[in-house]
Amino acid sequence: MHIIDWVIVVLYSLIAIAIGIYFTRRAGKGVESYFVGGRSLPWWVIGFSSVASYSSAGTASAITMLVFTGGLLGNWWWWLPWAIWMPLVAVLWSKFWRRLKIVSTAEFIEVRYGGRAASIFRSVAAVYFSFGWAVVLMAYITGWLTKSIGPILGWTNLHVILFAASLALLYTMLGGLLGAAYSEIFQFAVFLVANVIFVPVVIKSVGGLDHIYTTIGHTFGPTFLKATPPGGEFGILTIVALVLQGLFFAASPTAGEGFTAQKFMAAKNEFHAQVGQMFNTVFSLIIRVVPFIFLGLAGAVYYGRRGNGEMLWGDLVARFSFPGLTGLLVAAELAAYQGTVSTEMNWGASFLINDLYKRVLVKGRSETHYVLVSRLATFVLLALALLLAYFEVKGMMSWFLFINNVMIAFILPLAWLRFMWWRLNIWGEIAALAGGLPLGYFVWFTLDFAHRPFWEGFMLLFGAGWVVILLVTLLTPPEKTEVLAEFYRRCKPPGFWGPVIDALSPEERAEAHRETRLDAWNCLVGVIFCLSAIACTTNVYGRHTAGALINGGIALVAFYIFARSWSDRGIFRALRSGHD
Numbered sequence: 157m158h159i160i161d162w163v164i165v166v167l168y169s170l171i172a173i174a175i176g177i178y179f180t181r182r183a184g185k186g187v188e189s190y191f192v193g194g195r196s197l198p199w200w201v202i203g204f205s206s207v208a209s210y211s212s213a214g215t216a217s218a219i220t221m222l223v224f225t226g227g228l229l230g231n232w233w234w235w236l237p238w239a240i241w242m243p244l245v246a247v248l249w250s251k252f253w254r255r256l257k258i259v260s261t262a263e264f265i266e267v268r269y270g271g272r273a274a275s276i277f278r279s280v281a282a283v284y285f286s287f288g289w290a291v292v293l294m295a296y297i298t299g300w301l302t303k304s305i306g307p308i309l310g311w312t313n314l315h316v317i318l319f320a321a322s323l324a325l326l327y328t329m330l331g332g333l334l335g336a337a338y339s340e341i342f343q344f345a346v347f348l349v350a351n352v353i354f355v356p357v358v359i360k361s362v363g364g365l366d367h368i369y370t371t372i373g374h375t376f377g378p379t380f381l382k383a384t385p386p387g388g389e390f391g392i393l394t395i396v397a398l399v400l401q402g403l404f405f406a407a408s409p410t411a412g413e414g415f416t417a418q419k420f421m422a423a424k425n426e427f428h429a430q431v432g433q434m435f436n437t438v439f440s441l442i443i444r445v446v447p448f449i450f451l452g453l454a455g456a457v458y459y460g461r462r463g464n465g466e467m468l469w470g471d472l473v474a475r476f477s478f479p480g481l482t483g484l485l486v487a488a489e490l491a492a493y494q495g496t497v498s499t500e501m502n503w504g505a506s507f508l509i510n511d512l513y514k515r516v517l518v519k520g521r522s523e524t525h526y527v528l529v530s531r532l533a534t535f536v537l538l539a540l541a542l543l544l545a546y547f548e549v550k551g552m553m554s555w556f557l558f559i560n561n562v563m564i565a566f567i568l569p570l571a572w573l574r575f576m577w578w579r580l581n582i583w584g585e586i587a588a589l590a591g592g593l594p595l596g597y598f599v600w601f602t603l604d605f606a607h608r609p610f611w612e613g614f615m616l617l618f619g620a621g622w623v624v625i626l627l628v629t630l631l632t633p634p635e636k637t638e639v640l641a642e643f644y645r646r647c648k649p650p651g652f653w654g655p656v657i658d659a660l661s662p663e664e665r666a667e668a669h670r671e672t673r674l675d676a677w678n679c680l681v682g683v684i685f686c687l688s689a690i691a692c693t694t695n696v697y698g699r700h701t702a703g704a705l706i707n708g709g710i711a712l713v714a715f716y717i718f719a720r721s722w723s724d725r726g727i728f729r730a731l732r733s734g735h736d
Contacts, residue, residue: 157309161483168346168487172494175342176335195257197422199731201337202432206416207439208340209499211347211492216448217304220472221465223452227380228694229388230452231445235690236385236395238441240402243682245416246433247675251426252575252647253417261285261417262511267646268574269582270639277586282511284589286537290504294497294541301493302545305486307470308477317542320493325501325538336498337419343491344444350488351447353481354473358454361476369699371457380456383694383703389610397611400618404568418503427730430722434682442689449697497538505533565617567592569625576651578640584629588621595620650675678721685714 197205222230256267262281266274301320302313309316359365372380379387385395416433423429448469455468463471473485509530514521518529567588573580596617599605605613637655644656650672657665688710695703722728 157482157486158479160480161486164480164483165487165490168491171342172339172491175339179335179338195422196334196424197337197419197428197432198424199428199432199435201341202419202423202429203435203439204344205337205340205499206419206432206436207444208344208347208492209416209496210436210440211344211444211496215347215444215492216351216451216469216489217300217466219445219448220452220455220469223449224456224459224463224465224468226388227376227456228383228449228698229385229390231449232385232390233398235441236398237402237405239686239690240399240683241405242437242441243434243686244403244679246430246437247678247682248650249417249575250420250423250429250433252649253420254423254426254429255647256421257646258421259510260506262507265582265585268639268643269585270636271582273586274582277582279512279516281589282507286504286507286533287540290500290507291537291541291544294500294504294538295544297493297496298542298545301489303466304470305489307467307474308482308486314546317546320490321497321538321542325535336502337422339494339498343494346484346491347488348444348447350481350484351451354477354485355447355450357478357481358451358472358476362454362458368453368457372453375460376456381698381700383698383700384691391609391611393611393615394609397614397618401565401568401614404571405564418499418506425730427727430727431731437682437686438689441686442693445693449693453697497541501534501538504537505530508533508537564592564596565614566595566621566624568618569622572651573625575647575649576653578653578655579634580625580629581632581635583632584625587628588625591624592621674721674725678718681714681718681721685711685718688714 219231222233224230226233253261256264258264258267260282262278262285265278265281268274298317298321302316305311305320306313306316311319359368362368363371369381382388386392416436420429420433423432451469451472455463455472458472458475459468473482477485509526513529513533514526518525570580570585570588574585599613599617605616640653641656641659644653648668648671650668657668660668688707692704692707692711695701695707
């Protein structure tokens with residue numbers, strides 16, 4: 157790192173902090189302002205900030221690693237489920253979360269279920285989601301950060317962790333969700349631009365594109381450039397497991413995968429939430445991935461079979477970058493890391509304050525007091541995540557599959573049951589959430605399913621989740637009809653709501669059925685668009701012209717049908733309306 161590189165890093169840091177400071181006053185108005193931004197986020201902020209949250213410090217390293225180790229098929233580990241759940245969230249769960257008008261996803265428990273058990277478990281879930289899910293996710297992306305910029309800076313893991321986390325902590329504590337969301341727009345731009353600039357530098361350094369493809373063919377064989385499953389590690393059972401994950405992860409109890417649901421709750425209205433999520437879908441699945449596939453292919457040529465996939469991105473920067481660009485790339489990784497960890501800090505703290513501290517432990521204090529404690533909770537959660545990252549997060553491929561595929565397998569049935577089946581009760585919810593994270597960790601790491609075919613561990617946990625949830629639910633009393641009716645009135649979900657639907661007027665039932673039919677059609681077309689767009693992208697990289705043209709054509713037709721349907725439903729017109 158030269159002086160100019162440090163100047164760029166410092167300049168980036170000052171801008172990020174300035175954005176957090178700008179939103180300090182608005183965030184300090186109260187808990188709702190701090191955690192859901194006064195429900196004022198427009199669709200474009202939701203879209204950009206969400207894709208920034210997904211583009212963590214692990215993105216550059218993980219995507220290049222997956223290409224390096226598995227060729228063009230490597231990224232289908234996450235592409236396949238994401239191409240299913242992301243459009244499902246855009247069509248369904250983004251509007252459900254906005255309609256509920258809650259502050260955190262733990263608050264959902266007391267809206268969906270009734271009685272003392274739900275009230276108590278809401279507090280338990282707040283601790284579970286914050287210290288379990290949020291801390292573990294932050295530790296995971298912190299582990300990736302040490303792999304990406306450690307080789308560039310030549311620092312120890314501890315120094316990297318403390319440097320990056322302190323910046324994110326400062327502006328998130330000051331600006332709350334608004335500070336995090338608007339900072340993420342700037343951070344994503346830095347992240348993408350820096351890596352796009354770096355791509356031609358690396359390609360030229362390793363001999364050009366033609367040399368890359370020729371060398372890959374000689375060294376790894378044609379299977380390295382196979383564009384779509386099945387093939388390699390993607391047998392039929394693995395594909396089935398990933399499809400199941402995609403279908404159910406859309407509404408996982410970590411909430412439309414958690415921190416994104418918080419942004420839906422903060423949207424101006426449900427239509428801003430929907431369009432923001434679809435914008436996020438396109439950027440997350442395609443646009444942000446483009447430079448790293450190039451870098452993975454170039455890294456495979458340069459290092460052959462000798463390289464370390466986990467360190468590949470950082471090694472390429474250390475080897476081929478130059479003064480000025482190096483600083484921009486380090487700033488890009490810091491931006492990626494901080495864009496994710498800031499959201500997850502705020503998300504985790506929202507449980508502790510909204511669902512535990514303000515509601516149970518310390519009632520009746522001023523909003524200024526609760527905002528101050530929110531900032532302290534943000535600090536505590538990040539500190540715990542950094543300790544976990546430093547001592548426990550090793551072997552990034554195992555952790556990649558655990559975080560993205562295994563961690564939620566046991567509780568996935570809740571995703572649809574809690575929204576689409578009236579009979580699910582609080583005891584089924586408790587059984588799933590109490591067992592999900594510890595069982596996932598036990599099966600994957602303690603029983604060492606991480607070194608067995610992926611589908612075995614996933615199917616074991618997924619099947620066990622169904623058995624436990626259904627058995628506990630059916631052996632315990634159903635929720636009261638008035639509780640179910642109030643939840644349905646606020647959310648209007650599809651599915652099996654017999655006792656509630658029967659009480660509706662014929663006109664209300666007809667409207668509910670119409671919305672369900674249109675949503676199902678939009679979900680199907682959205683999934684087809686996402687899968688074909690990804691397949692077009694990988695076929696382009698594999699230089700399979702026919703496959704690229706066919707899948708590109710399918711993607712364009714599907715996107716037109718999807719957009720036309722949303723236009724006819726008035727979703728785009730509704731973006732011009734104000735708050736609900």
